[in-house]
Amino acid sequence: xIRALAALLLLAGTIVPARPLIAQPKKAGNxxxxxxxxxxxxxxxxxxxxxxxxxxxxxxxxxxxxDAFEIDLGTRTIRLLTGHFVHPGFxxxxxxxxxxxxxxxxxxxxxxxxxxxxxQEMWVMKADASAPPTPLNHKISEGVAISRKRxxxxxxxxxxxxxxxxxxxxxxxxxADIIYKDGVPELANKxxxxxxxxxxxxxxxxxxxxDDRELIYTCYRSPFADVMGVDLGTGKVTxxxxxxxxxxxxxxISPDGKWTLVESSxxxxxxxxxxxxxxxIWKLRLEPGSADFVRLTRWGDHEGYKASNPxxxxxxxxIAFQSARNNEAAGVGHGxxxxxxx
Numbered sequence: 001x002i003r004a005l006a007a008l009l010l011l012a013g014t015i016v017p018a019r020p021l022i023a024q025p026k027k028a029g030n031x032x033x034x035x036x037x038x039x040x041x042x043x044x045x046x047x048x049x050x051x052x053x054x055x056x057x058x059x060x061x062x063x064x065x066x067d068a069f070e071i072d073l074g075t076r077t078i079r080l081l082t083g084h085f086v087h088p089g090f091x092x093x094x095x096x097x098x099x100x101x102x103x104x105x106x107x108x109x110x111x112x113x114x115x116x117x118x119x120q121e122m123w124v125m126k127a128d129a130s131a132p133p134t135p136l137n138h139k140i141s142e143g144v145a146i147s148r149k150r151x152x153x154x155x156x157x158x159x160x161x162x163x164x165x166x167x168x169x170x171x172x173x174x175x176a177d178i179i180y181k182d183g184v185p186e187l188a189n190k191x192x193x194x195x196x197x198x199x200x201x202x203x204x205x206x207x208x209x210x211d212d213r214e215l216i217y218t219c220y221r222s223p224f225a226d227v228m229g230v231d232l233g234t235g236k237v238t239x240x241x242x243x244x245x246x247x248x249x250x251x252x253i254s255p256d257g258k259w260t261l262v263e264s265s266x267x268x269x270x271x272x273x274x275x276x277x278x279x280x281i282w283k284l285r286l287e288p289g290s291a292d293f294v295r296l297t298r299w300g301d302h303e304g305y306k307a308s309n310p311x312x313x314x315x316x317x318x319i320a321f322q323s324a325r326n327n328e329a330a331g332v333g334h335g336x337x338x339x340x341x342x
Contacts, residue, residue, distance in 0.1 A: 026303040032323050032335065039297075039339045042320070043071060043078070047333025048309050049320035050094040053148075055313045058320055059101065060336055064329065065089030065112070068103060071336075081125070085132040091120060091331070094146055096178065099127040100185070102153070104140060112329075117141070117160045122153075124178065124185040136178070136187050141171065145205040147212050148255065148314065151178040154193070154205040154215050171196055171203040173217060175232065194230050194237070198222075207253035207260065209286070216240075216260060216286070218249050223275035225249045227262060227284060240290050245274050251281075252311035252319070259285050261310040261319065266293070268300050277326040281310045281319070281339075296339060299323065309333065317341055 032041070046060040046069065059070045059081070066089050068081040081101065082090060090105035106119035122140050125133035139161035145154040154175045159166045166172060176190040193215060196203050201219040209216055213233060219226040219242075227241035227250040240260075241248045247265035254260065261281055268278035280300040285292035296319070299307035309331065310321035318340050322333030 027301050029302055031299045031302045031305050031307075032337075034302075035337075036298075038342070039337055042073075042336040042338050044335050046336050047322050047324075047331060048092050049311055049322065049336045051311055051313050051320065052095050053097055053099060053314065055315055055318075058336065059093045059095060061090065061093060061333075064091055064332055065105075065109065065115070068093035068101070079129075081129045082133075084129075087132075088115075091116065092143060094144065096124070096146060097149060097151060101125040101127065101129065101133070102144060102146060103133050104144065107135075117158075120161075122155070122187075134185055136185065138187055142204045143206065145207050145215060145217075147208045150212060152176070152208070152212055153178060154208065154217075156203045156205055156217075158202070169198040171198070171201075173203050173205055173215065173230070175215070193232060194235070201226075206250045209253060209257040214257075216250055216253060220249075223247065225276070227260070229286070238288050240286050240288065241284055241293070242289075245271065247275050247279065248282075248284075249276065249279075250284075251309065253286075254312050255314055255316045257286065259283055261296075261312065262293075263308055263310075264293075264295075267295065276330055277306070279306045279308060279326075281307050281321055297321070300326075307337075310339075 049058050049060045057070050057072050068090055070079045070081055088109035090103050092104040094102045096102050103123040104120050106115045109115050120140050122136040122138055123133035140155045141158045156171050156173050158171045159168045172195045173193040176187045178185050179188045204218045207216045214229050214231055216229045219228045225247050227248050229238045249263040251261040262284050263279040264282045265274045265278050281297040283294045283296055284290055297307040299305045306324045306326045307321050308324045310319050318338055323335050324333050
């Protein structure tokens with residue numbers, strides 16, 4: 001019943017007609033060297049930034065299948081978090097509300113495609129990073145949503161991780177709590193929230209909203225993507241940004257839940273540029289069918305560049321994001337930047 005209802009609700013998301021696409025002229029040069037007053041560089045390397053619960057530090061990855069680092073924003077001291085044990089490389093690092101680190105990585109490395117799509121798992125590492133992380137013994141597809149208030153997470157799985165549970169082309173969203181038994185973290189209260197089937201939709205969890213009553217997620221319908229939300233109590237699905245020929249991947253959400261950041265292909269040019277390779281960072285008010293959509297970065301004005309993976313500080317005043325290249329894989333970054341909101 002839940003699965004059938006979810007499918008109907010997904011189909012109910014209305015695609016809003018878009019205005020005609022106009023090719024945009026591109027600049028020569030490097031946007032990292034041509035910064036507006038509101039943007040400042042933080043690191044010269046790294047990707048996938050995450051704010052600490054107190055806004056005093058940012059965790060980030062050195063590279064895909066690399067090490068996790070943390071930078072103190074006051075002293076600019078950088079600490080290596082995963083250098084004291086052998087591992088095949090991690091893809092993501094984030095903070096849990098208690099200050100511990102949440103990591104995504106595989107136990108072994110086969111190759112980039114197989115390891116990323118099939119073998120990624122969830123791990124928890126103590127805040128002092130004095131010991132290797134503990135596995136939560138559950139695989140994950142792409143990223144995780146972490147509550148700002150509770151030890152609650154959401155994630156997706158596909159056939160790639162669990163072929164015995166999910167048929168080819170299906171994806172599912174789940175929620176669970178992270179609890180500690182005798183100091184050891186584990187998953188509890190796992191619940192399936194939603195299922196979808198490609199090519200209409202492949203699911204990825206992003207952020208909680210409305211005191212954790214709603215989960216904001218991306219619906220991928222290659223080569224495009226939509227900003228969606230699901231009420232965790234009723235299962236009702238809301239389309240916040242769903243355009244027929246735009247790529248809109250939801251990213252970090254504001255602390256009050258009123259707006260979110262989006263990697264968008266809007267204003268990037270004609271149909272051949274309406275995909276994840278040609279994006280900049282936009283701010284979207286979270287209203288059904290929202291047209292309140294404001295561009296925040298202009299990396300895409302420079303040929304070959306994009307800005308990606310933005311996250312909002314806990315006070316809602318700053319955004320951390322990465323400089324990226326549009327000929328490289330999603331998530332690959334070349335340094336972290338801070339945008340101060342007006």
